[in-house]
Amino acid sequence: MAFALLLQSIEFLQLRRAFADDGVWQWSVLKREHALLFAPLRYCFAVLLPYRAFVFLLGVQVLASVLLGLGFSLSAVPLFCMQLAINVRFRGTFNGGSDSMIILVLLALALSAPFGPQSSANLVCLFYVAVQATLSYFLAGVAKLKEPGWRSGVMLSAFLSAGLYVVPGWARRLVANSGRACWFARGVIAFECGFPLALLQPSACFGFLLAGLLFHFVNGLVLGLNRFLFAWAATYPAILFASQRLAATVFA
Amino acid sequence: MTASHVGALVLFLLVLAGLSLCRGALLRSSAWLLFRSLFPAFGFFESVGEVPRLNYRVATEDGPMGSWLAAPEPEERGLGALLLNAQGNLHLAQQGLIERLLSDLELKREEPSSESVAYLLVQRLICSWIQQHVDRAAPLRAAARYQFRVVVGSDEEVLVSLVHSL
Numbered sequence: 001m002a003f004a005l006l007l008q009s010i011e012f013l014q015l016r017r018a019f020a021d022d023g024v025w026q027w028s029v030l031k032r033e034h035a036l037l038f039a040p041l042r043y044c045f046a047v048l049l050p051y052r053a054f055v056f057l058l059g060v061q062v063l064a065s066v067l068l069g070l071g072f073s074l075s076a077v078p079l080f081c082m083q084l085a086i087n088v089r090f091r092g093t094f095n096g097g098s099d100s101m102i103i104l105v106l107l108a109l110a111l112s113a114p115f116g117p118q119s120s121a122n123l124v125c126l127f128y129v130a131v132q133a134t135l136s137y138f139l140a141g142v143a144k145l146k147e148p149g150w151r152s153g154v155m156l157s158a159f160l161s162a163g164l165y166v167v168p169g170w171a172r173r174l175v176a177n178s179g180r181a182c183w184f185a186r187g188v189i190a191f192e193c194g195f196p197l198a199l200l201q202p203s204a205c206f207g208f209l210l211a212g213l214l215f216h217f218v219n220g221l222v223l224g225l226n227r228f229l230f231a232w233a234a235t236y237p238a239i240l241f242a243s244q245r246l247a248a249t250v251f252a
Numbered sequence: 253m254t255a256s257h258v259g260a261l262v263l264f265l266l267v268l269a270g271l272s273l274c275r276g277a278l279l280r281s282s283a284w285l286l287f288r289s290l291f292p293a294f295g296f297f298e299s300v301g302e303v304p305r306l307n308y309r310v311a312t313e314d315g316p317m318g319s320w321l322a323a324p325e326p327e328e329r330g331l332g333a334l335l336l337n338a339q340g341n342l343h344l345a346q347q348g349l350i351e352r353l354l355s356d357l358e359l360k361r362e363e364p365s366s367e368s369v370a371y372l373l374v375q376r377l378i379c380s381w382i383q384q385h386v387d388r389a390a391p392l393r394a395a396a397r398y399q400f401r402v403v404v405g406s407d408e409e410v411l412v413s414l415v416h417s418l
Contacts (some may be wrong), residue, residue, distance in 0.1 A: 007335060007336060008337075010336060011336055011337070011338040011341060012338075014336070014338040015338050015342050018342055018345075020408075023376070023380070024346070024349075024373060024376045024377045024380055025373065029372045029376065030367060030369065030373075032369055033283075033369050034285065034286075037286070049283060055276070066310055083289075084287070084289070084290070087286075087287075087288075087289040088286045088287065090345070091285065091286060091352065091369070091370075092285050092286055092287070092288040092289060093288065093289045093348075094341070094343075094345050094348075094372045095341055095344060095345065096348070096388040097292075100288075100289045100290075100291075100292040101292065103289045103290060104292055128320075132292060136292070151410075162302070162303045163303050164303045164344075164347060166326045166327075166328065166329060166343070167339065168328075168329075176363075190410060217334070220333075220334045220337075221331075221334065224329050224333055224337050224340035224341075224344075226333060226334050226335065226336070226337045226340075227341065228343075229334070240308075
């Protein structure tokens with residue numbers, strides 16, 4: 001998680017022109033929506049989110065994520081608050097699903113940080129992350145399974161050529177063949193729909209997590225979704241823990 | 253796993269179920285939308301609709317509007333983008349602005365107006381593109397007014413903006 005946050009902060013700092021006072025995400029435009037917020041929250045955001053303060057906040061996030069990586073678990077609390085503020089500045093999220101997953105893991109880390117590793121709070125937080133990560137694969141898989149276009153591979157080709165993502169030529173050529181596209185699409189559906197087995201069966205868990213890493217690595221290469229790789233990888237220790245704990249207690 | 257652990261887990265699952273039930277209602281409110289990262293939605297790519305695209309055109313102070321121009325092409329990625337992909341993620345966030353503008357208009361059933369934050373952000377995006385192009389294309393140097401539109405498929409217009417001054 002620390003590495004994911006570090007990379008995210010560096011990317012934002014590289015993009016700072018886009019949210020500067022003459023950039024696209026100009027604070028004077030964005031703050032109009034904050035009029036609807038509860039006054040203390042509005043005040044906090046008015047202090048934290050104008051351009052200069054926001055760049056400073058990103059610098060603090062770099063430091064806090066290094067501290068988290070070094071094992072200072074309490075730094076998850078300010079990191080959660082900063083991450084929420086960053087998402088609020090971009091009207092909810094900057095990069096959709098990966099921002100939600102990062103917030104989810106940080107929430108669990110922040111809530112469990114003040115308690116010991118053997119506490120109920122820690123256990124619930126680990127299960128929270130494991131269940132949410134499993135659901136993220138399972139729900140995406142079921143949604144695809146319901147679509148005949150996904151089952152036949154047509155949607156995979158359509159998706160890669162829709163123009164939303166910058167897809168390398170080799171990836172487009174790979175799915176240009178309808179037979180190959182069909183098998184790739186079915187492979188993804190099988191992996192996503194079968195993911196709950198990772199929680200139920202520790203021996204299958206390692207396999208699913210390796211397949212998950214490969215899945216996100218390929219998504220990073222093909223679609224440029226690099227943030228997803230690190231955000232989801234951050235949930236894998238919790239999935240592994242939950243799988244082993246369930247096997248040792250509930251299914252024993 | 254003790255009874256208190258099981259109790260805490262059951263409580264947590266009930267909270268999750270409750271949140272997912274009221275998610276739709278909460279996210280119709282503008283204020284809650286700012287906090288939507290707290291309400292995960294993981295139905296990725298369940299359907300592949302037509303991707304809305306942004307076009308723009310420019311004119312001199314009193315001249316006619318030019319032809320529609322497409323958005324600048326995003327750069328190809330190298331292997332390093334697996335670690336840092338700032339430009340790629342910026343491109344996706346810009347696409348998110350267009351989709352958010354359409355969904356805001358649909359939800360609020362409003363006409364496109366300069367009062368809406370989503371509309372203003374897309375306007376700023378267009379201005380930044382014009383600025384980028386001015387450095388390269390001579391006809392844009394004299395641009396004084398501009399207009400943008402959102403199209404899907406083979407240039408089917410879903411939104412045409414007002415004409416704005418640069």
